[in-house]
Amino acid sequence: MSVEQxxxxPVHYSAQIYDRFTNGFLGRFDDLLLLRVRQEVRSNPGGRRFLDAGCGTGRFLLRLASMPEFNQLDFIGLDYFEDMLHVTRENIQKEMFCHRIRVVHGDMHQLPFVDGSLDFIASRSTLHHLADPSAALIEVRRCLAPGGVALIHEVRRDAxxxxxxxxxxxxSQAxxxxxxSEEKYTTEEIRHFVQKADLKGEVxxxxxxxxxxxxGCEIRIAVPR
Ligand SMILES: C[S@@+](CC[C@H](N)C(=O)[O-])C[C@H]1O[C@@H](n2cnc3c(N)ncnc32)[C@H](O)[C@@H]1O
Known part of the structure; x- marks a missing residue:
């Protein structure tokens, strides 16, 4: 499937099925992103504003918000598809985290945040859903504050x-x-998107x-202080 097409x-199944998958079965893969988030948060202890872009049903954010080590963070979950946002809101209400996680409708190609207003951005398995991954990378960079970091994790076709x-x-267990695989990108294609975004030495x-x-792979965008 080419970029132009x-x-x-949206994900290929309902938000409820996706929620079951991300809630019960992704453990070891969640741990990888969690480990990276932990490292970045520790390196920028003054950072407060954390966005999960393409947050799905909010499960990763809920996990972060439940951990005392992230008590200083204000979380935002953003997604483009209303069914995902609907389940995210339900999950946040059920887990009683409305005071910690704000849910926002938005498109990664045009994030509804002013320049430099976020300290951390995480985004997992979203690039292959996007019409223009390079444009989204530019948007992510635009929203990062000085010292801010984005971690974009993506499953590869050449995994x-x-x-x-x-x-x-x-x-399958879920x-x-x-x-x-056919809808995912190879490492080379992902590097091409990054090059096209022209983020200089920050990526x-x-x-x-x-x-x-x-x-998969990690695209790390870090803005100098
Ligand atoms: C495979 S899911 C990943 C969800 C979550 N990040 C996770 O790791 O479980 C991809 C998510 O990207 C969202 N998405 C697709 N296109 C988007 C866009 N243009 N802007 C924001 N979110 C988008 C989908 O609705 C879906 O929730």
Whole structure:
């Protein structure tokens, strides 16, 4: 599927099924992003404003908000599709985190935040849903404050088959179809989006070759202080 053919794409199943998958089955993969968030938050202890862009049903944010080590953060969950936002709001209400997590409708191509207004942005498995990943990377950079960091994690088409097998096993346990490799990007394609966004020296792409992290890659955008 080429970039030109894409529009903002919803997930292929209902927000309720997606919620079950992200709530019960993603543990080891959540841990990877959590570890990276923890490292970045510790390196920028004055940072307060945290956005999960393309937050799905809000499960990752709820996990962060429940951890005392992130008590200083104000969380925002943004998504483009109303069904995801609806379930996110329900989850936040059920878990009684309305005071910690604000839910916002928005498009990663045009984020509803002023320049430099966010300290941390995380976004997982969103790039392949976007009509123009480079434009979204530019938007993410625009919203970061001095010292701010964005972590964008994306499953790769050229993922290590062993990591993909574990991922698909977890999906099958959740009653979710196998990951659609054909809609994902290779590391080279992801590097191309990054290059096109022209973020100068502020961006690094990491694509591990083994372990769980070899399922995908990380685009790290860091704005100098
Ligand atoms: C595969 S899900 C990942 C959800 C969550 N980040 C996670 O890791 O569980 C992709 C998410 O991106 C959202 N999305 C798709 N296009 C978007 C856009 N243009 N702006 C914001 N969110 C978008 C979808 O609604 C969906 O919630």
């Amino acid at each position: 894409r529009e903002n794409m 290590d088959p062993r990591a993909l097998e574990i991922f698909n096993r977890l999906r 009653g979710v179809e196998e990951s659609r 690094v792409v990491l694509a591990p070759v083994s372990g769980y992290a070899s399922l």
